[in-house]
Structures are given as C-alpha cells and as structure tokens.
Amino acid sequence: MKINSPLEAYKFLPGTNCGQCGETSCMAFASHLIDRSLQATDCIPLIEEKKYKKKYDELVTLLAPEIREVVIGVGDNAISIGGDDVLHRHKLTFFNKTALAYDVWDTMEEADLVERVNKIQDFKKFYVGDYLTLDMIAVRSVSNDPEKFAATVKKVMETTDFPMVLCSFEPAVLRAGLEVAAEKRPLLYAANKDNWQEVAALAQEFNVPVTVFAPNDLDLLKSMAKTFADNGIEDVVLDPGTFPTGKGLKTTLNNFLKIRRAGINGDRDIAFPIMAVPFTAWMAHDDEVSASYWETVVASIFTIKYGDIMIMHSIEPYALMPQLHIRDTMYTDPRKPVTVDPAVYEIGSPTADSPLLVTTNFALTYYTVESDLSSNGVDCYLTAIDTDGIGVEAAVAGGQLTAAKIKKGLDDAGFDMEKLTHKVIVLPGLAARLQGDVEDETGAGVMIGPADSGRLPGWMELNWPPQK
Amino acid sequence: MSNKMKLSGLTDILKDLDVQSLEGVTIEGDIELDISGGGGLNPAMAYALGHEAAQISMHVANIARMLGYPVDQLFASAMGGVPQQAPVAGASRIPELLPTKFDVSKMSEWATPIQEVTLGATSADGGSRKNTVTLGGENALPYYFDAEMPHRNYVTMDVFDMPIGMAKSVKENYGDVINDPADWAKKVVKDFNADMVTIHLVSTDPLINDTPAREAAKVVEDVLQAVKVPIVIGGSGNPKKDPEVLERAAEVAEGERVLLASASLNLDYERVAKAATDHGHAVLSWTQLEINAQKELNRKLMKQCNVPRDSIVMDPTTAALGYGLDYAYTNMERIRLAGLMGDDELTFPMSSGTTNAWGARESWMKESPLKQDSDWGPREYRGPIWEIITGLTLSLAGNDMFMMMHPTSVQVLKEITQTLYGSIEAEEIDITKWIGAEV
Structure with a gap:
C-alpha cells in the first residue's frame, strides 16, 4: 500500500x-x-x-498491497496467497494465511490415493469457535509419465474440491495435467532454468498461476519472475528452494527474509508470494517420526517468516496439529480484542441446580472453556472475571485473579448467589490456592474443578450435584 | 496482395494492438529504426531495445498474417529452422530472460546492540562453574543476514525441589530422580545435554510445603555441587515468600553468578534486586505480556535498585502454542525491535518459560475432548513437538534462553536453533529432485 x-x-x-x-x-x-x-x-x-x-x-x-495476490483454485475452495503489506504482524496484520498443501504422487495405488486425499480434506480441529483445516493437494509426478500423471490428477479432482499444485519439471507432464485440470486453476510447479520457456507458454495457454524455482539463486528467481510478469504472466509464485538442514537451511531462511523485505520495500519485480517446500525434510531423515518432526519444524519457520504456500508430506496428527496452530498464531489479527466482556454467561439452559463456574476474560481461555462445556451439553453459568485478559494460571501468579476480583465480578454482573440451590462456586483447578480466600470473601462454598476444562464433563459426572 | 499498407498508419495499428510506447525509438517512413541511445548502448539498453524491436516485428508479422501472408514459413526459412510446434493462440515463446540483479538493503535502523549478560562464574572469577554462558549481544533479529549473531541460544532444563504434577511423557524421563534435585540436575546435564539447570524451589510456597528459606538454600547448594554448568534459581511464584527464598539462595550461591528468577512488579522486587547485586548475580525481570510493564520494571531495576545493565535478563512471558503464543511472539518481537532501534529500557536478552507449552491440552491429553475433532494421534509425539514449536517461534522473535522440560524437545530445539545460528553442518541435499523422491 x-x-x-x-x-x-x-x-x-x-x-x-x-x-x-x-x-x-x-x-x-x-x-x-x-x-x-x-x-x-x-x-x-x-x-x-x-x-x-x-x-x-x-x-x-x-x-494495492505491496506483495501481489495470487488466486489458486476456483469457487468456494479458491485460495488467495500473498497480499501482505508489512514485515511484522503488529504493524497491521498478515493477510491470506499460508496455504498448506500435502502431497500425493502418481505411482500410488488408486485406493491409497483416494484414502490419502480423503484424510487430507477431512482433517479438522476445533479451535475458538471454528475448525482449523488443511487447504490443498500437491500432485507429484514420480513416474514422469504424462498419462499416469493425468490419471492421478483426474482421480484427485473426482475425490476433492481442494485446489491443486501440479508438480513436475517436465512440460509434457504438466501439459497432460493441465489438459485435465486447467479449469480448476491449479498452480503449476515449476519453471526452472531449463524449462522456463515451455512452462511459461503453458501458463499463458491455460491461464493458470505458475511457480518459478531457482534454488538459492535470487538473481535468476527475480529474472524469471520479471520476465514472466512483463509477458503478461502476473500470477507468479517464487520458490527460492527449501534446503532442509545445515547451512542450507540458514541460507533458505535468509533468502525468504531478503525476498520479502525487498518486496515490501517496493521492488515490484520480486513482490510475489513465496513457496516453501518442507517436504525436503524427508530427503534428510530416514525414519518417519524424525522426518515428520523436522518437516514440521521447517514448516513452522516459514509460516512465521514469510512463506505464503507450503508443500508437506506427513499427515500424522502430531505434525498437522502444530502446523495448523502456528499458522493460526501468525495470521490472527493482532488488532482484535484479547478479552471478552466480564460477565456471567449462560451456557446451554442453566437452572437453579446448575453449577457456577469461574474463568478469566482472556478470550482464548474463555472460548476454550465455553466450547468444552457447550459441545458436551453442560448447562451452567460461566463467569468471566476481568483479569486484564490474562489466563488462569498466570493471573493467579500475577494477582489478576483473586478472591476479591471474583466477588467483584459476580457483584458487577448482578449475579444473585441466592438463586442457586447449592450456593457453590467451582474454581478452575489452576486457581485451587484461592479456595479459602474465595470462601471467606463470598461466603459461598467452593469446589475445585479440573486443571483443564476439557475434563469438566467427566468431573461433573463424578462431582455434581455436590453432596450436602 | 492487392492491399497496400501505409507505413504512416503503422503507429495507429500498433496502438490498437496495445504496444507500449517506445522511448528513444521512432519508426521512419523508410522502415528505419532510429535508435537514439546517446553515446553508445549498454548491454541492458541494447537488450531492451532489441526486445522492443522484436515485439514490433512480431506485431508487424501478425498484421501480415492477418492479411493472409504465410509469415511462419518465411520466418522459419529466414532463421534457418522449422517451426517447432503448431502455433498456439497467445502463447508465443518468450525468447530470453530479462537480465536483472536481486538486491536488498540491510536495516539501518537497527543501530543499538542488545546488552550481553554472562551467567555462571569459573574459578578465574571466583566461582566453581566449568563454563559460563553469555546471552544477548545481537545487532539484528535472530539469524538475519543484517548482522552475525554473536551467541547461540541456550537451554536451561527445569529441576524441582519436590515431585510435581507433570505430563506422562515428561514424567517418565525423571522417575528415578524425582525425589532428589541434585541427581535430577546431574541427569539433565549428563544425559539430556542441558546447557544450564534451573532449580525451582516450589516447595517453599506456604500453600504447598512452606519449606523454610534456609532449607531451600541447602537444595541450591546441593545442585551447585552436583553440576558444573551455570544455574538459574526460581522461587515458588508466591509473591510474599519469594523475596526471602531468593535472598537466602543468593547468599549461598555467592560467587557463582546465578540468575535469580524472578523480580516482578507484584512482589518486593527491590529485595530480589538487592539479593542479586549484593552477591554478584543476575536477575530475571518478569512481566506478563505487556511491553510497557516490561519497560517500567526494567527502569525500576536500573534506576531505583541500581542493578547493572549487564545483570538483567527479561522474561516477557511465554504462552503456549494455541493458547496465546501470538501475543507472546509479538510482544517479544516488539521488545527486541524496540531494543535494536535504541530503546535502552528494552535492550536486554530474553528468556522463555517454554515448559508452559505442556499446559496446552494438545501436548498431554490422551485424545481430544471434542468428539468432532479428527483423531489426535499418540500423545507421546504431540507433547514434545508442542514444546519445540513454542520455543522455536519465540526464538524467531529474539528469545535467547529457553527453560524446558522434555529431553526430545531440548534436543530438537537445540538442533534447529543452532542450525539457524549457522553452527551445524549437514550433508548437502539435491533438492531439485524432490518431486520424484520416493518417500
């Protein structure tokens, strides 16, 4: 801008x-x-x-944003990448979260292929009122056979609406894939120093976005991007190469830093979205757990530092969950409020016999507790105490969650303890040390809930209603 | 061919074809390209003009083709070749890459170095540590090309003075030492490659065991005997008791230059600061995700308590991945950027309580409490990576030292931060072959 x-x-x-x-x-x-x-x-x-x-x-x-925006796919599943205006999220916010693509390959058995695509498109994790999900399928040509590649692409299209990345350095293979999938606007991967003329021609002919690949050669990368853009191919993605280990990884990080800094500083010729390929971690590690771990580590680095789209291999939950969360971490708008309004909220349809629970007004804490309760059908009153937006454990340590604060929170909300048959306040397990103080301050009975609200439904079964 | 084309009309035709204006090039009536370069052409200029000329000839050829002339054969024979493929609408080959150089400037605003703080003292300095650890000294964000990072990141592993609740996958590493802080300390250094040890005196909390400060200080002595790395001494987090506990601990650790954890705005930070300065230790300045509070506390430590600049480390608070790491990351990043740009209340190295990652249910819970979620898979693998990614994220925000718990997390975090620091060699991998890789 x-x-x-x-x-x-x-x-x-x-x-x-x-x-x-x-x-x-x-x-x-x-x-x-x-x-x-x-x-x-x-x-x-x-x-x-x-x-x-x-x-x-x-x-x-x-x-117009400094970094160009590129759209991959069509319709509801289309994904925009790029479009950023700042180098640090607190300066504004980062736009268009990093697109996460997971690979399939053209030598897979059909049943395995379909199963894997389904696993990728079905993976979901509930978080703060919504699901975290994956975005894309990257189809790798391992056989180098255009027909096999086209058949694989076709099968993927039949199985999912996820946008695709078509991966081959062989123009004939890419052409075969495009002939099947061009209308879905896949991303071509990739033009390199040897094939760029033919791949550029394909991008023009089929009007699809294209990746330029120049491992650790920023002059060539820029030269290709500029050549493409000047010839009307403006939907370009940059892959400066992802070297997964040793000095190569340090160099890779710095290539990303340099490209994005130059782009934000106004060098239009390099101001395109950047692709990372953490997949390369699998070329450095033999066993699956090490490879998945290292791939996730590399993916996290480039989620934090300017990767706009990434291709990965592991679909183990212990890899996908941190990848989804670190992406959410970086792309959450830092301008959005940290807190919910302090109040006594009704979850479900509470009655005089329902428990009165306490938590903090830190939005993440509140929404986590709220979803644990509501998704398990627990009817209750949930009090969000004004802790300046600090979570339970830290607020107890820092003095923002005290007996006096809890009393004040209930009073300010105009909550009448007398309307409860049990006269009991349930404190979070991490605030157990406040028990005596809260009893003294409010005159109510105090029970200590579990340390994690995910265990509240089970805790309720054992402990509620309280024994007289 | 009965139609005669007037060259005077060419410019108009070209305009309709959307040819960009040709600066320095005019087309004369006798089809001469008058190239006014003024004192010779440099290669880039010549190239650009050549490109434009080629564009013109292409458009003229297109006109000829529209008029029915077999242009392609003519070109093919003139260039001594045959047309490579059937012409595709709008997909003519781009002849050459445009030559260009990539260039980016370094950050001139990062003019203030971060303070160096050395922890531990060897016999040369009156202590008994085998080595010291120096944090800070950066002139740029970590691992950036703008300036070499003078010191790598360090990991100090947690040891507690009593058995505490831990995630199963953490606990199984410490079952044999959980009742003996000295053995525990030895184990993390010897078996898990810890750079430092943090002894947390949690049992001193009046709401736990209320262990007297004098007794807690003995544990500190035991740990100092057991290991030769620099140590951090943590209280229980009870604001009333901690100053006394840390005073005693500072006394018995005199000469060893420990890090006292911590001074904060909600306890008597003057006492903690004095304990540090009286006995030659450094102090951890702990605030909760609030840059202005961090400035205030640092200012008080320096101005009101006379803590030297080389004895302050900051802990701006670590929230776990998925539980506020965005605030923790941005808070640290803002602190570091402010420091580099000259805010001398924030030019200190930073420490992270990365162990907090184990508070996230994703790290320890057997399965998701929400039925709608996809399967979370084995927690043995989820836990360590939660701690790793939490730490790695903060390392990219400028964090220098990590307080950690799980041996696998420590090993991987050390490997990744030292890789980014540049001290790990690895076999080069031919990444151009990734598409066809068999995995």
Whole structure:
C-alpha cells in the first residue's frame, strides 16, 4: 500500500458522507481502507458515478498491497496467497494465511490415493469457535509419465474440491495435467532454468498461476519472475528452494527474509508470494517420526517468516496439529480484542441446580472453556472475571485473579448467589490456592474443578450435584 | 496482395494492438529504426531495445498474417529452422530472460546492540562453574543476514525441589530422580545435554510445603555441587515468600553468578534486586505480556535498585502454542525491535518459560475432548513437538534462553536453533529432485 493515513485516502473519496457504505462519514470509510477492512469497491458512488472514475483508479493503485495476490483454485475452495503489506504482524496484520498443501504422487495405488486425499480434506480441529483445516493437494509426478500423471490428477479432482499444485519439471507432464485440470486453476510447479520457456507458454495457454524455482539463486528467481510478469504472466509464485538442514537451511531462511523485505520495500519485480517446500525434510531423515518432526519444524519457520504456500508430506496428527496452530498464531489479527466482556454467561439452559463456574476474560481461555462445556451439553453459568485478559494460571501468579476480583465480578454482573440451590462456586483447578480466600470473601462454598476444562464433563459426572 | 499498407498508419495499428510506447525509438517512413541511445548502448539498453524491436516485428508479422501472408514459413526459412510446434493462440515463446540483479538493503535502523549478560562464574572469577554462558549481544533479529549473531541460544532444563504434577511423557524421563534435585540436575546435564539447570524451589510456597528459606538454600547448594554448568534459581511464584527464598539462595550461591528468577512488579522486587547485586548475580525481570510493564520494571531495576545493565535478563512471558503464543511472539518481537532501534529500557536478552507449552491440552491429553475433532494421534509425539514449536517461534522473535522440560524437545530445539545460528553442518541435499523422491 502506497499510502498509510486515512487523510491521504480521503482525498480520493466523494466527501459527501452519503453513508451508503454503512459508515457514518467518508473519513470513517477512509480509515477502514487504510486498515484494509473495507475496499474501494465498497464505496458505491465511487464505482457508479463516472466523474469519480479517475479518482477510483488512482485510489485502487495506491491501495494495492505491496506483495501481489495470487488466486489458486476456483469457487468456494479458491485460495488467495500473498497480499501482505508489512514485515511484522503488529504493524497491521498478515493477510491470506499460508496455504498448506500435502502431497500425493502418481505411482500410488488408486485406493491409497483416494484414502490419502480423503484424510487430507477431512482433517479438522476445533479451535475458538471454528475448525482449523488443511487447504490443498500437491500432485507429484514420480513416474514422469504424462498419462499416469493425468490419471492421478483426474482421480484427485473426482475425490476433492481442494485446489491443486501440479508438480513436475517436465512440460509434457504438466501439459497432460493441465489438459485435465486447467479449469480448476491449479498452480503449476515449476519453471526452472531449463524449462522456463515451455512452462511459461503453458501458463499463458491455460491461464493458470505458475511457480518459478531457482534454488538459492535470487538473481535468476527475480529474472524469471520479471520476465514472466512483463509477458503478461502476473500470477507468479517464487520458490527460492527449501534446503532442509545445515547451512542450507540458514541460507533458505535468509533468502525468504531478503525476498520479502525487498518486496515490501517496493521492488515490484520480486513482490510475489513465496513457496516453501518442507517436504525436503524427508530427503534428510530416514525414519518417519524424525522426518515428520523436522518437516514440521521447517514448516513452522516459514509460516512465521514469510512463506505464503507450503508443500508437506506427513499427515500424522502430531505434525498437522502444530502446523495448523502456528499458522493460526501468525495470521490472527493482532488488532482484535484479547478479552471478552466480564460477565456471567449462560451456557446451554442453566437452572437453579446448575453449577457456577469461574474463568478469566482472556478470550482464548474463555472460548476454550465455553466450547468444552457447550459441545458436551453442560448447562451452567460461566463467569468471566476481568483479569486484564490474562489466563488462569498466570493471573493467579500475577494477582489478576483473586478472591476479591471474583466477588467483584459476580457483584458487577448482578449475579444473585441466592438463586442457586447449592450456593457453590467451582474454581478452575489452576486457581485451587484461592479456595479459602474465595470462601471467606463470598461466603459461598467452593469446589475445585479440573486443571483443564476439557475434563469438566467427566468431573461433573463424578462431582455434581455436590453432596450436602 | 492487392492491399497496400501505409507505413504512416503503422503507429495507429500498433496502438490498437496495445504496444507500449517506445522511448528513444521512432519508426521512419523508410522502415528505419532510429535508435537514439546517446553515446553508445549498454548491454541492458541494447537488450531492451532489441526486445522492443522484436515485439514490433512480431506485431508487424501478425498484421501480415492477418492479411493472409504465410509469415511462419518465411520466418522459419529466414532463421534457418522449422517451426517447432503448431502455433498456439497467445502463447508465443518468450525468447530470453530479462537480465536483472536481486538486491536488498540491510536495516539501518537497527543501530543499538542488545546488552550481553554472562551467567555462571569459573574459578578465574571466583566461582566453581566449568563454563559460563553469555546471552544477548545481537545487532539484528535472530539469524538475519543484517548482522552475525554473536551467541547461540541456550537451554536451561527445569529441576524441582519436590515431585510435581507433570505430563506422562515428561514424567517418565525423571522417575528415578524425582525425589532428589541434585541427581535430577546431574541427569539433565549428563544425559539430556542441558546447557544450564534451573532449580525451582516450589516447595517453599506456604500453600504447598512452606519449606523454610534456609532449607531451600541447602537444595541450591546441593545442585551447585552436583553440576558444573551455570544455574538459574526460581522461587515458588508466591509473591510474599519469594523475596526471602531468593535472598537466602543468593547468599549461598555467592560467587557463582546465578540468575535469580524472578523480580516482578507484584512482589518486593527491590529485595530480589538487592539479593542479586549484593552477591554478584543476575536477575530475571518478569512481566506478563505487556511491553510497557516490561519497560517500567526494567527502569525500576536500573534506576531505583541500581542493578547493572549487564545483570538483567527479561522474561516477557511465554504462552503456549494455541493458547496465546501470538501475543507472546509479538510482544517479544516488539521488545527486541524496540531494543535494536535504541530503546535502552528494552535492550536486554530474553528468556522463555517454554515448559508452559505442556499446559496446552494438545501436548498431554490422551485424545481430544471434542468428539468432532479428527483423531489426535499418540500423545507421546504431540507433547514434545508442542514444546519445540513454542520455543522455536519465540526464538524467531529474539528469545535467547529457553527453560524446558522434555529431553526430545531440548534436543530438537537445540538442533534447529543452532542450525539457524549457522553452527551445524549437514550433508548437502539435491533438492531439485524432490518431486520424484520416493518417500
């Protein structure tokens, strides 16, 4: 983005405060343009009225992200990568989370292929109100046989709507894959120093995004990207090579750092999304656990440092879970609030016999507890105490979760203990040391719940209702 | 061919064909390309002009083709070859790569080095440690090409003065030493390659065993006897008791230059700071995910308590992967960037309680408590990698020292951070063959 203050964006808006965008003023709209929560197309007069055409065009150019955006796939499953404007997430936020692709190959038995594709597309993990899931299938040509490759691509398409990466350095193989899959807009992998003319021609002919691969040669990488872009192939992804071990890995990290810094600093010729291939860890490790671990370690480095799309092999849960979580970690918008409002929340349909539970107002803690309770059908009152957005264990250690705070939280929420038949407060296991204080402060009975809210349903079975 | 094309019309035709303007090139009536380069052409300029000329000829050829002339045969015979493949609409071959160089500047704003802090003292300095550990000294974000990182990352492994609750896969490594902190310390150094040992005096908490400070100090002496690496001494986290416990511990560890963990805003940090300065130790400045609180505490330690700059390490708090690591990462990254850019209240090395990763249910729970989730697989493999990724993430934010628990996590984290640091050699792998790899 070439501008960074709402005032600069405001100059290009109608200035009529018409409110059609849903904002109260053009200035308010301008600030949303700068934080990228709204787009120029959301201003209706700007796109509909001819007299604003020039301003609109200028504004769109100024607002375009520094790193180009590339779309892979079509329809609901299409995935955008790139589009970033900053080097550090606290400066704004990172956009378009890293796309995670997992491989299949063209020498697999059909049944194995289908099973593996299904495992990839079905993997899901619930987290803060939603599921974390994987994104793409990378089809590797191991046989080098165009027909086999095309058949594998076809089978993948029949099995899933996930977008694909078609992987071969052999143009004839890529062509065979494209003839089957071009309409699904797969990503081509890859043009290299030997085949780039033919692969470029394929990208043009089939109008699909394409990866350029120049291991540890940033001059060549930039040269290919620039050549492609200047010839109308603008959907380019950069693979500077992922060396999985030793000095090669250090060099790889620095290649990523250099490319992204140059791109954010305004070098348009290298301002494309970057691909990492943690898969290469499998070329350095023999046993599966070591390879999966190292692949996950490499994937994490490049999720944190500028990888926009990645190809992996392990689909073991102990690899997928941290990969999904580290991606969520980096792409969570740091501007979104850390806390929920302190209050007594009703989970399910609580009655006078239902338990009264205590947790903190740290959003992650609250939503974790809330989902553990609601997904297991536990009816209860859940009190979010204002701990300045700090989790239970740390808040007990730091003095943000105390008996006085719990009393105040209940009072401020206007919660009447008298309406409960049991007059009992259930504290988190990690706040057990507050038991005596809370009894003294509130006059209620106190029970100590489990240290992890995932165990609340089981704990309820054993301990609720409390014995008189 | 009855149609005669007027060359004067060529520019207009080219315009319709969307040819970009040709600076320095004009097309004369007699089909001369007048190239005004002014004092000779450099190769890049010549190349660019050649490219434009080729573009023109291509468009002119297209016009000829539209007029029905068999252009391709003509070109084929003129170039002495045959057309390579059937012409495809819009997919003419790009003749050459555009020559260009990649270049990127170093960060000029990173002008302030991070303070170096040395822990442990050898006999030369009046201690009995076999080696010291120096943290900090960076001039850039970790592993960045802008400046060499002077010291690698270090791992200090946790030892407790009483048996505590631990995840099963952690506990099974310590079953034989769980009742003896000295043996436990020996084990983490000898068997698990710990760079340092942290002795946590958790039993001193009045709500646990209320072990008197004097007794706890004996445990510190035992650990100092048992191992020769630098040590960290942690209290129980009880803000009323910790100052007294750390005072006693600092006293018996005099000369060894330990790290006292920790001073914080919610306890009498002056007493902890004084215990450190009186006995020549360093102090851990612990705050909770809040950069301004970190500045405030560091300022108080320096100005109010006169702790020397070379004796402060920060712990800005570690939240586990999936449980607030985004805050912990960004908090550390902001602290480090501020330090490098000259905020002298934040130019200190950092430490992470990476063991906190074991608080995440993903690391220890047998299976997901949510029925909708995919199978979580064996927890023996989930736990260590949760600790590894939590630590690795913070290492990229600038964290220098890791307090850790599981031997596998320690081994892998040391390998990855030292790989990024540049001290691990490995056989080179031909990654150009990855697509066809049999795995």
